[in-house]
């Protein structure tokens with residue numbers, strides 16, 4: 001299989017596409033492959049502004065690579081209800097969405113579409129670590145609630161420092177005595193950038209499909225029942241137009257300006273607010289060899305869910321590294337590579353100014369959090385690392401820029417911020433876009449499925465379409481979380497894990 005991972009410009013422009021996708025990140029790449037496998041006759045054109053593919057948020061260095069499944073992220077089980085129970089609905093939802101990803105990737109591995117799974121996915125324990133009597137009690141209640149459900153039955157809880165030391169020695173060494181607790185479950189680490197490039201490589205080889213890197217989509221206009229995408233070659237300045245019945249805007253931070261160019265009334269009140277990211281990275285082999293987990297902690301009371309720090313083992317380009325973060329940074333750019341400082345000011349319109357201002361007023365704690373994060377020194381950041389890894393040495397860590405999240409803000413939300421991802425669809429279902437930033441990559445398959453269900457349901461209306469969909473996503477129309485479906489979950493999950501070479505440990509985590 002041709003690997004576009006290292007290639008510079010890939011340019012292939014096709015005539016008369018049925019579908020145009022904008023961006024080569026995990027969203028467009030996933031949807032493109034799902035569509036082509038559902039209907040091999042579809043003509044699909046994908047445009048990417050940068051000369052290389054998937055170098056924005058989806059690139060391995062720009063996100064944490066967590067396969068979000070609600071195992072270790074406390075933000076999916078935020079607070080106790082009035083009866084003292086921890087609600088687990090959101091954790092079940094994200095877990096099920098991630099099962100779709102595993103099923104789809106497993107099917108693609110089996111079909112030889114994306115190469116060997118070890119290149120882009122690894123099993124890694126997802127550990128949630130807390131300290132202090134209150135948080136220990138919360139974690140115990142959370143574990144009790146999750147453990148009752150078949151999704152989480154392999155999750156283990158301990159309050160024994162020696163066991164936690166076995167799971168994550170760096171977290172315990174040098175820690176003053178006190179109440180601690182941790183849960184561990186079978187999680188994953190994913191290189192979404194590499195996966196997106198593999199998906200694009202496959203697409204580029206299919207008949208009637210083109211992947212054009214180095215081409216910016218400059219505007220989208222609706223005329224005579226079709227979308228017209230104005231495109232410009234970044235290198236030569238050449239301009240062209242592509243027409244299609246259906247457009248997917250998977251342009252990450254570039255999506256807002258494209259939606260604004262459509263003139264669609266439903267896009268009028270949309271605004272975006274960029275939040276830059278930074279990681280501390282440790283390359284020291286002796287340290288990296290001693291951490292075999294993704295360890296998430298609590299979210300500090302002053303910060304939004306994206307403020308929860310985590311100490312992660314990462315395996316990018318065949319190297320082991322530790323990554324801690326993310327830290328938020330100030331930016332007015334919407335994209336790391338092709339963004340400009342004018343992105344934010346130029347996105348402001350009469351129709352969205354009110355929504356932006358209302359959001360700032362209603363979310364003063366977020367504004368304060370962002371100001372504080374932007375003012376942090378290296379010493380402040382190291383202090384945050386030492387909450388997780390008390391013996392961390394300053395000389396082992398370097399600061400790197402992560403991806404930019406553009407938080408979608410809608411007038412209808414009346415100033416409330418939803419840290420999530422959602423599909424925007426035009427009223428006539430001829431255009432869809434992805435809004436929001438997190439936990440996007442993990443749920444990219446579920447998002448692509450929802451785009452097809454909402455906008456192109458005819459693709460699996462026939463028995464052949466349904467058969468093809470079931471081959472990729474055996475449970476695409478079944479609620480795996482329902483108790484009656486525990487056996488089906490076990491079967492489909494095992495099958496996907498086998499295909500992805502993910503070994504389940506269910507409690508017997510390695511002592512590092």
Ligand SMILES: Cc1cc2nc3c(=O)[nH]c(=O)nc-3n(C[C@H](O)[C@H](O)[C@H](O)COP(=O)(O)OP(=O)(O)OC[C@H]3O[C@@H](n4cnc5c(N)ncnc54)[C@H](O)[C@@H]3O)c2cc1C
Nearest residue numbers: 023025026027049056057058063064066217252254440442
């Ligand atoms: C700091 C951080 C940590 C994260 N951690 C995780 C995590 O652990 N797990 C997880 O699941 N998710 C995580 N995410 C979220 C995840 O990275 C994103 O949801 C996901 O990568 C978005 O994919 P995308 O394809 O929509 O966007 P992108 O990967 O940003 O791709 C958009 C593409 O569109 C291109 N483009 C933009 N404008 C145009 C244009 N006009 N014409 C042509 N091309 C254009 C861009 O160059 C880019 O390649 C994290 C994000 C950040 C920032």
